[in-house]
Amino acid sequence: MEAYAHIFFQIAIPLVVCPTRNSLAQKIRSSRLITLAFQEQQMVQRHVTFATVFGLFATLPLFVAAQQSANSGQSAQVATNSGYSQAPTLEGGNGVTADIAEDDAQTRGLIEVRPLKGTLQPWFNFKKRLNDNIGLKLNFSYQGLYQHANPTLTDVKDAAAVRGQIQGAWTLLGRDTTNPGILTFRLENRNTVNRDIPPTSLGLQFGSVTNTGTGFSDFGSAMTELAWRQTLLDGKFKFVTGKISAISWYNTYALSSSMRGFQNTGLQSSLSKPAPGRALGFGIGIEPHPHFVAVAGIHDANGKTTDNPFNTIGEGEFYYSAEFRYYPTTPDRWKWDSLKFQIWHQDQRVNAGTSASTGITFQASRLFEDRWYPFVLGGISDGNASIFRADLIAGLGVAIDTKNRVARDAFGVALGWGNPSNDRLQDQYTAEMFYRAQITRAFAVTPAVQFFVNPAANPKHDGAVVWSLRSRITF
Structure with a gap:
């Protein structure tokens, strides 16, 4: 509603305060411009209304089913390599604590080489002792991504990069209690490999405003x-x-992670909200009821992931957010079964040239029979702090059991629509399909394809296709 009020005042105020010294012709010309602006805003409102209504109605079947079978399909206790527990987390798939627990889960690969089966066990035993003795959990991973796009506006059609990371969670207070204090860290190295650009820049080559190779x-x-x-x-x-x-x-x-799920940024979460870099921030989470959680935070709106976080905090421009969550089942299923509504506001960023903006987002998902995972999300906003003024994403994830094994293989498909906050750009439609195959216990590959219809910044082409192959090893 605030977005609609903002549009109303943008149109109404010029009508009321039109200077009397203007000639009749000037007033008529202004009236025509206002009419055109109003028509454009009406078109945007129709898109936004459709997206919001569709999104809300799409959530109803998920949560009716959740209420009817809240205790069905409970996930079995997951075996681990180093004893790292999988406690419920308030973060998405890219959070440090979630990453560590996810990578420590025991898996079976497509290829089981018996002589090598216990090769990493001494390493896992060492990590377990480290955690038992001083409360330090460690995780190492190395991933690569190659992408090819066609057509493009330039001669550059290929991109490749690797990403290595070391991350840890060190419980320094309250170990083995319900009130721990944990120091978390992540050290990364990202580099282009034998190509002119990394995957994060490939979308620019054909006019996409969403990133084809997040991370x-x-x-x-x-x-x-x-x-x-x-x-x-x-x-x-x-x-x-x-x-x-x-x-x-x-x-x-659950499929927001750029290392396990969808690769396109526009399908990982709503881009109707801002996306500041990793920087100084503060957040809280409150659980007044086992099914209800509220999360709120304040973040440096000018933060850049690679910079000293104290370089920009003094500008005093912040991103504020509050998200209200309903979990219809149990905490061990928070990752899959959820309904979320976020309200956010970002201050004007003077040097970046973005106005103060406000918006809302929603997300709903439900895991059926521990296999079928439909989801829908989107949002609306005013101002130009975000890539999209409005967007809507829907999709399905499927857990795949292969012959004689239960593995982490997964299939995902999603479709997204976005109306850019820049009025000079056209609406963009994005789709992605991937299959994540667990080759060995520590190694996975993910072939994927992305489709783009009407790339927002490229009126010359109707669409583009991006093929990709991602690999990931963890230890």
Whole structure:
């Protein structure tokens, strides 16, 4: 509603305060411009209304079913390599604590080489002792992504990059209690491999405003997280402060991770909200009821992931967010079964030339029979702080069991529509399909294809296709 009010005042105020010294011709000309602007805004409103109504109605079957079978299909206890527990987290798939637990889960690969089966066990035993003795959990991973686009506006059609990371969660206070204090960190190295550009720049070659290769840039080495996480009141109250992500906390779902799920940024969460870099921030989470959680935060709106976080905090321009969540089942299924509504506001960014903006997002998902995972999300906003003024994403994830094994293979498909906040750009439609195959216990590959219809900044081409292959090894 605030977005509609903003549009109303943009149109109404010039009519009321039109200077009397203007000639009749000037007034007529102004009236025509206002009429055109109004017609354009009406078109946007129709898109926004459709997106919002569709999104809300699409959530109803998910949550009716959730209420009818809240206790069905409970996930079995997951076996681990190093004993890292999978406690419920308030972050999305790219969070440090979620990443560590996810990578420690035991899996079976398509290829089981018996002589090599126990090769990593001494390493896992060492990590377990480290955690048991001093409360430090460690995780190492190395991933690569190659992408090919066609057609493009330039001669550049290929992009490739690798990403190595070391991350940890060190429980320094309250170990083995319900109120731990944890220091989390992530050190990354990202580099282009034998190509002119990394995958994060490939979309620009054919006019896409969404990133085709999220997380695979070439900034070199950087500490991308260093934060303190504290739990209080027996887990009912949590807070985090330090250099953190403003993206992975809000409007995410189980396939948002750029290392395990969809690669296109526009399908990982709503881009009707801003996307500041990893920088100084503070967030809280409150659980007043087992089915209800509220998460709120304040983040440096000018933060850049590779910069010193204290370089921009003094500008005093912030991104504020509050998200209200309903979990219809149990905490071990928070990752899959959720309904979220976010309200956000970002201050004017003077140097960046973006106005103060406000918006809302929603997300709904439900896991059926521990296999079928439909989801829908989107949002609306005013101003130009975000890529899209309005967007809507819907899709399906499917867990795949292959012969004689239960693995982490997964299929995902999603379709997204976005109306750019820049009025000079056209609406863009994006789709992606991927299959994540667990080749061995520690190695996975993900072939994928992305389709683009009417790339927002490219009126010369009706569409483009991006083929990609992602690999990931964890230990």
